[in-house]
Amino acid sequence: MQSISKFILFNVLGWKVVNGFPKDLNKYLVIAGPHTSNWDFPLAILVRFSQGVMINFIGKKSLFKPPFGFFFKLLGGTPVDRTKSKNMVQTLIDVYNTNDKFIFAISPEGTRKKVSTWKTGFYHVAKGANVPIVMATLDFGRKQVLINDPYYLTDSMEEDFLYFHTFFKDVKGKNAEQFDPNFHLNLKKQ
Template sequence: MKRFARFILFNILGWKLVGDFSKEVKKYVVIAAPHTSWVDFPIAILSRMASGVMINFIGKNSLFKGPFGFFFRAMGGTPVDRTKSNNLVDAIVQIFNNKEEFRLGLSPEGTRKKVDKWKTGFYYIAKGANVPIVMATLDFENKQIKISEPYYTTANKDKDFEVFHSFYKGIKGKNPELF
């Protein structure tokens, strides 16, 4: 499957993978941005498969209903009910604490629409689970998926977010006006 994904991603679609998901670090949060189109999902799944590292994801409940629910679960997804006010951060921290190996991919924007500021859940998940954050780009202009080394958060949230934002500076999503 890895060879097939690499063939599609690199040879057919013309993407490049710059860096790779850490195999040595068994637990981390991956933040992938920009998230401006439905096309981001298949590119992210192909890059995950091409790297050979399982990265799970969460998605809105509706994705997991009907005929595609099985597919999204098989791809490593877990449904989330965004209409209820539950403590999702604590629930995900618990998942990290209960597993020997777990990597979770999230969009810091939380949506494909343009946002003024990122959601902070990914940050508090990483802090609560005491795991690093790996940054990944979806740069459609250069057809590159750039992956950072694991970044361990500090006691200074503002400094950490400066690091995150600088990693994504100049990156163009599928719909650049939304990032």
């Protein structure tokens, strides 16, 4: 599957991956963005397979219904009912703490629509599970996925979000107008 994914991603679609996912870490959280299109998911799956890393994800419950639900589960997905109030942050922290190896990816925007504030759940998961964050771009402007080195959170949420901003600010999503590069300026105080 890895060589097929590489062929499709690199030769057919013309994308490149700069750096790669850490091979020496058993636990980390991937934030990928910007998330502006349905095309982000298949691209992310191709990247994941091309890198030979199993990365888990969550998705809206409706994606996991027949006839294709089994496919999303096979890819490492877990359905989430967004209409019910659940403590997803603590659930994910518990998953990290009870597994020797767990890599999880999420889009901090939480939607394909334009948002001016990122959701902060990913941040609290990484803090609570004491795992680094690996950032990955989906840059349709450059046709590249840039993956950074693991970033260990500081004691300042504002500093950390400024770091995220620096990494993502010039990235062009598939629908570039749906990404607000100033998301860090709108960080809500907890």
